[in-house]
Every structure is written in structure tokens, then in C-alpha cells.
């Protein structure tokens with residue numbers, strides 16, 4: 001009987017290994033282990049064996065064979081179930097690519113791009129970044145910058161005043177230079193900082209003017225700073241930002257808060273010049289206004305328009321286009 005049991009077991013294992021469908025496994029299960037199955041029938045005939053030893057040995061063989069078949073069935077079922085799942089998932093797959101396709105991703109506005117790139121370039125030159133408030137006091141925007149009330153240079157900045165303070169002492173800053181004052185009031189020299197930000201003037205929009213635009217200010221205060229440091233910094237910046245084939249020059253100019261003052265221009269590789277901003281040596285009165293001794297400290301400052309720079313860099317004819325919110329224009333940059 002044992003040989004028969006072992007033969008039935010081998011036959012069952014071969015059939016299970018070959019089965020490729022769950023229904024077939026169900027049929028094999030019933031055939032070998034079911035109520036009227038092969039092994040059940042053998043079990044029923046154990047009683048016919050004569051000796052106890054024979055019964056025990058055959059019973060043991062029958063149990064082992066039953067277990068081997070049962071675990072082979074379980075294993076095969078798992079394999080087939082997972083293969084069937086893979087097939088089903090493949091068949092049920094729906095292509096959602098179109099539904100998933102998102103609108104094209106946007107990107108930073110070209111002025112923001114220029115702003116961030118300017119910060120990167122100046123950080124590379126060893127500067128730190130500072131920012132100040134857009135609503136300023138007359139003191140920071142004018143007075144501490146050597147423009148006392150009635151100073152004629154004030155009229156050069158068409159200022160928008162708030163009605164927060166009735167006497168016109170609170171305004172929308174007309175340039176980023178008040179941040180110089182705030183920096184010098186809070187940090188002791190040596191100072192190597194740039195200060196980007198939004199500024200406001202009562203300018204009528206045209207191809208080169210906006211009433212709201214952006215500037216970046218630079219301020220260095222240290223011992224023995226000279227005009228040569230200013231010129232060198234402007235030149236290093238010009239090459240880093242525009243490329244090694246650009247150069248810069250300073251032309252005499254006037255700002256109340258710098259002495260001497262200059263306008264700085266950059267030269268394109270084709271030899272033409274573009275005016276970029278103003279600069280100069282920090283006026284002794286400005287140093288005094290923030291409690292610094294001009295005999296001990298000296299410095300330079302510069303400031304230029306970020307929008308005009310972005311306009312120049314991308315060859316845009318009219319600065320107003322950058323703010324027209326026409327996505328077809330904006331997405332080109």
C-alpha cells in the first residue's frame with residue numbers, strides 16, 4: 001500500500017506542477033484529498049492491514065503524502081493567482097496619460113529671474129543680501145541721504161505719499177537707497193551688502209519708465225575704501241552678469257548722497273554703451289546721519305534698475321510689455 005500511496009503522491013505532484021488554472025487545481029484537490037479522494041480511500045482501507053506496525057507505517061506515509069500534496073496545491077495556487085492578477089491588471093489597464101497631462105508648468109517672471117540672478121552674482125562676489133520696507137519714512141528716503149526738506153534733488157523723485165501720516169512724512173520709497181540707512185543703523189561696519197526691492201515713483205509709464213519698478217542697491221562701508229574699489233566692483237559685476245566681453249565705465253554725475261557721484265555705463269561687445277545706474281562714494285553727511293565717523297569709515301554705493309536690466313538683457317523694446325500680463329509674451333523668457 002505504501003508504494004501505491006507514494007506513486008499516487010508523485011502523480012499528484014506532477015499534475016499540480018503542470019496545472020495552469022485555478023479550476024484545475026480545485027479538481028486535483030478534490031481528486032486526491034476530497035471526501036471520495038484517492039488518499040481518503042486509502043485511509044479508509046488502513047483497517048484492512050493486518051499488523052499494527054503495518055498500519056502505523058502506512059498511516060504515516062499517507063499523512064506525509066497528503067501534506068506534500070496539500071502544500072504543493074497551496075504553493076501552486078499562489079503562483080497561479082499572482083500570474084492571473086498580473087494578466088487581469090494588464091487587461092484592465094486604462095491609458096490615463098491624457099487625463100493626467102497637466103498644463104505646462106510656469107516659471108518665474110523675467111524681472112524675478114533677473115533679481116535672483118543679480119543676487120547670485122553678488123553673493124559670488126562676497127556680498128550679503130538685505131531688504132527693507134516699501135513704505136518708508138521721509139527720514140530714511142530723503143533726510144538721512146543728505147536731502148533735507150526743501151533740497152532741490154527731492155523734486156527729481158516724483159514721490160507718492162501715503163495719507164497715513166498727515167504731514168507727508170510717510171511715503172512709498174522712491175529708491176532702494178533708504179535700505180542703506182537701515183543697514184548702517186543696524187550693522188556695524190565692515191558692510192558688504194546688496195539690497196534689491198520694489199520702488200515707486202509718480203512716473204508716467206512709457207517704453208523705459210514704470211511707476212512701480214525694481215532696483216538693486218549696493219553698499220560697502222569699511223576702512224580705506226576708495227573710488228578704485230567702486231570701479232573694480234562694478235567691472236567685476238558687469239563681467240559676471242553680462243559676460244566677459246562686456247566692460248564698464250563711470251561718468252561724473254550728481255547724487256546728494258554720494259560724493260563724488262557717477263553714472264555707470266556698460267559697453268556691449270559691439271561697442272555701444274548702455275546706461276545702467278548711479279553710484280559714488282558715500283557722502284560724509286550720510287555716514288554722520290547714522291552715527292559713523294567719516295574720518296574712520298569710508299564707503300561706496302550704487303543703485304540700478306532691475307527692470308531696465310532685464311529689458312536690456314532680453315532685448316525688449318518696451319518695458320510696459322513686461323507687465324502687460326500677456327502670457328504669450330511672458331512665457332518667451
Ligand code: FA5
Pocket residue numbers: 174175176177201203208209210211212213214215217255258275276277278279280301302303304305306307308
Ligand atoms: C537712484 O534711484 C539712486 N538711488 C541710485 C544710486 C544709489 C546712486 C546709490 C548712487 C548711489 P536714479 O533715479 O537714477 O538713481 O535711478 C536708478 C535707476 O533706476 C535708473 O538708472 C534706472 O535704471 C532705474 N529707473 C529709474 N526710474 C525708473 C522708472 N520709472 N522705471 C524703470 N526704471 C527706472
